[in-house]
Amino acid sequence: MIVEVFGKVLRELREANNISQEKLAEYCDLDRTYISLLERGLRQPTISTIFKLAKALNVSPSEMVGKVELQVKE
Amino acid sequence: MIVEVFGKVLRELREANNISQEKLAEYCDLDRTYISLLERGLRQPTISTIFKLAKALNVSPSEMVGKVELQVKE
Numbered sequence: 568m569i570v571e572v573f574g575k576v577l578r579e580l581r582e583a584n585n586i587s588q589e590k591l592a593e594y595c596d597l598d599r600t601y602i603s604l605l606e607r608g609l610r611q612p613t614i615s616t617i618f619k620l621a622k623a624l625n626v627s628p629s630e631m632v633g634k635v636e637l638q639v640k641e
Numbered sequence: 642m643i644v645e646v647f648g649k650v651l652r653e654l655r656e657a658n659n660i661s662q663e664k665l666a667e668y669c670d671l672d673r674t675y676i677s678l679l680e681r682g683l684r685q686p687t688i689s690t691i692f693k694l695a696k697a698l699n700v701s702p703s704e705m706v707g708k709v710e711l712q713v714k715e
Contacts, residue, residue: 569689613685614709615643629710633703635688 569639571608576634578606580624594623643713645682650708652680654698668697 581591581602588606592599597619604610605620612620614628621628655665655676662680666673671693678684679694686694688702695702 569692573688611687611689613687614647614691614706615685617688617706618643618713627707627710629703629707632688632691632706633701636702639692 569635570611572635572638573612574606574608576631576638577602577620577624580620580626580631580634581606584624591620591623595619643709644685646709646712647686648680648682650705650712651676651694651698654694654700654705654708655680658698665694665697669693 581588586594588602589599591597592602595602595616597616601610605612605616617631618628621631624631655662660668662676663673665671666676669676669690671690675684679686679690691705692702695705698705
């Protein structure tokens, strides 16, 4: 559940930044496949991954987690 | 670095709540050993673990991550 909402938030932020999974992967030094798995809620990001992704997506890590929190509560 | 700061924040919040590692582990359905490893920065928490820990420690997940963020920036 949390992991699926995280995936949804990640995809929304990536699209809002208008970048591809490939570009995001490159910025974060992660695999494109891993970004795809995260967006589909099939992998759990660690706190370090959250910090990397947030930086690349121009939000603070706490903002990113806050977005997940809001959608988990709904 | 991030993982060490997370461990520090976790310990501070646990002490502020005046509960033992054992109690926290019980509340979160995690191992006491795992809490100890997290507090020492030897394990990366996933987003689901952060949500569990935050709930048990009476903060929101985004507040918990915000505390890490502040100390990482310092």
